Amino acid sequence: MTYKHRVDKSLGVTRAEAERRFLDAYDPESYARPSVAVDVALVAVREDALSTLTVLRTEHPFRRMHALPGGFVQIDESLDRAAERVLEEKAALRNVYLEQLYTFGHPKRDPRTRVISVSYFALVDPARFEECARTSPEVSVCRLSVPWAGETGGPVKLSRTDGAAVRLAFDHADILGMAVRRLRGKLEYTPIGFQLLPDHFTLLELQRVHETILGRPLEKNSFRRRMLASGQLEATGESQRGVGHRPPELYRFARRSAT
Amino acid sequence: MTYKHRVDKSLGVTRAEAERRFLDAYDPESYARPSVAVDVALVAVREDALSTLTVLRTEHPFRRMHALPGGFVQIDESLDRAAERVLEEKAALRNVYLEQLYTFGHPKRDPRTRVISVSYFALVDPARFEECARTSPEVSVCRLSVPWAGETGGPVKLSRTDGAAVRLAFDHADILGMAVRRLRGKLEYTPIGFQLLPDHFTLLELQRVHETILGRPLEKNSFRRRMLASGQLEATGESQRGVGHRPPELYRFARRSAT
DNA sequence: GAAATAGTGTCTTTAAGACAGTATGTG
């Protein structure tokens, strides 16, 4: 466009020059600013239950309580990149399905100061975070129970493997609740359950994953029809072996062009 | 819980006390923080076209370009509240349907400094922003055209009433694009078009609104069936009068319990 | 061949698409 070459009458210089001068003089310290963090709700399906990965806080506030992996956004990194970094630093996870979820900004959600949290949800094959929990002692895998049906929404409850209830720091139970709600919504029109399984999987495994997320049984035949019709599944030609019954075909995720 | 009464061994004080001391000593200035803004994508349907409301920028950067109504989040207000305030300050609008959309955080999206934008979308009866455009000269109502089908996504194009193209500041064309995509998605399972119409409306008016948003014609009978089956519409018993043909029944939005 | 799950066939139900037909105002 001709934008850069037009003259700014008030200053007798080009607009671009006027804008440059303004930016040089701009003082970002002139008003109070909140801090911005990312928090990642990791979701996996393990033993027919939803589970998540938490990190034990070593610092105040909420010291010694469980929290979602999270951290402050660096001044020159994008939000997505911050989420990836946090996931790698706190949970040693790379290349997971990651999607922005919702931004939580209640002024009192963090007692330190104003912290706005851009939350993400991530889906992983549970095998990948088992090993993470073995290596770092602050990390635990918690079972997640959803006290509401469908897409009602609200916080979820967490418990340890021994059944003891786990309380989450900040509003992290709400973040997880939002993640489950979003996930349930997505399942209605995407077979996103792939992301929670190994590369190759059977249709029954996929069905169990969907059932666990939705919290209700699904009908086998129509589930199959729907999945195969989605065009996002690809038969590998291989079968699972040594299972004491007719071997099921293995499928894989088929990368496609459309959304 | 017994949390507050347990003793923190490292200090010989209660945890609550240790946490209080920590918070008093906490220095929020110790790392660089981004600024946080809210930007509101106002959407209305006018003359069978999507339209939006923009504000002419009087300051650098992007001085004299159109932008979505937006502003910085105050240190003690929630994000939702900030969006409401901005809408009132910049567009003199209150009590509109407002929903958080997505958070944009590319490090270079604002040339001044790092600004993270929590975007919202708002739906209004177009009559309400016509009057706003008449009163304040910085405000204009732009026609919006969507260069993609379905829920593909991407930026949208804006034009003035005289047809001239309007370029938006920052990444605001992407924000509007995201708003349209989300709106299209929501229409599949909610009759959210209410929010774009006066209190009482006919089913045909509602259908036209849906068609404009989706960018494709809808079948009359199945649209009616779907809307009435949704349970979110309530017949008022009144009819539109003086229309030169059989008068259509007027409906209103029925507040309900479920999501 | 018994056990166990894989995978198919098919009847029913539900919702949407298509489109014609009837209804009821204004002029």
Add this chain to the structure above:
DNA sequence: CACATACTGTCTTAAAGACACTATTTC
């Protein structure tokens, strides 16, 4: 009564639910 849109009826199509039946492996 013409016109224009409101509303309804109904046939077709597509997808989902229900559920029984056949297939194929291990032991």
